[in-house]
Amino acid sequence: MDATAHHYAITVTDLERAVEFYRDVLGLDVSSRFSVGGDAFATGVGVDGASAEFAHLDAGGSRLELVSYDPEGDERSDPQLNEPSATHLGLEVDDLVSVYEELPEDIETLSEPQTTESGTTILFVVDPEGNLVELLQP
Template identity: 45%
Template sequence: MPLAHHVGLTVSDRTDSLKFYRDILDFEVVNELSFEGGAFGTAVGVPDASAEFSVLDAGEFRLELIEYQDPISHAEHPRLNQPGTNHLGITVEDLDAFLANVPSNVPQLSEPQVTPTGNCIVFLRDPDGNLIELLER
């Protein structure tokens, strides 16, 4: 059976994104890399691509924050009911306590909600509008 290795998010500014994922979500930076052209450009389907990566330890998987040198324009923030929309789910021990430490400028889709399965969830947006689900079991 294949095993999940990492989730990659293309971001507009790694510094801003690190403030969110490292400083707010407490993920640890484990590596910083850069790739350009050649096999990398071929693999991502962007000839002459150049990108900087921050690899973070997110517990059960790695999170790659990828900033391309020449990105295309930023798409409109996705909604959860749009096909192709993704979100990153993160388990926290105490959702209310965790949210108390999230800066007020971090967009939150609603107040925490209890689902029919008994989990308490809330969705946030990172600096690029990526959806982050915080979940307390």
């Protein structure tokens, strides 16, 4: 098998709010929006009667897929990076300190930018759905 990455997906409860965050705060461009439903989709995702609204955003050569399902699943607890099955999205930026300084005041972060032993500067922000996004500068 020759698998290649197609997209990275985040399930959200409020698609508009999520699109605004990734577009307006993180600067990703919306490349498409669409809906999917029907028996084949519901069977494929393993959710009876499922339909979904999608937004695809351009993350510099990678595709970020935001998806909002109907019916909506149960909420999960606050994510912790050290928990098994924890996930996060990583986005590289040119000047992390400037990005941090320009973040709107209502954007939650885990800390100020930190330079690790590897020399990479990292900053984790929390999106409106509680998902962790790592902004990094190598």
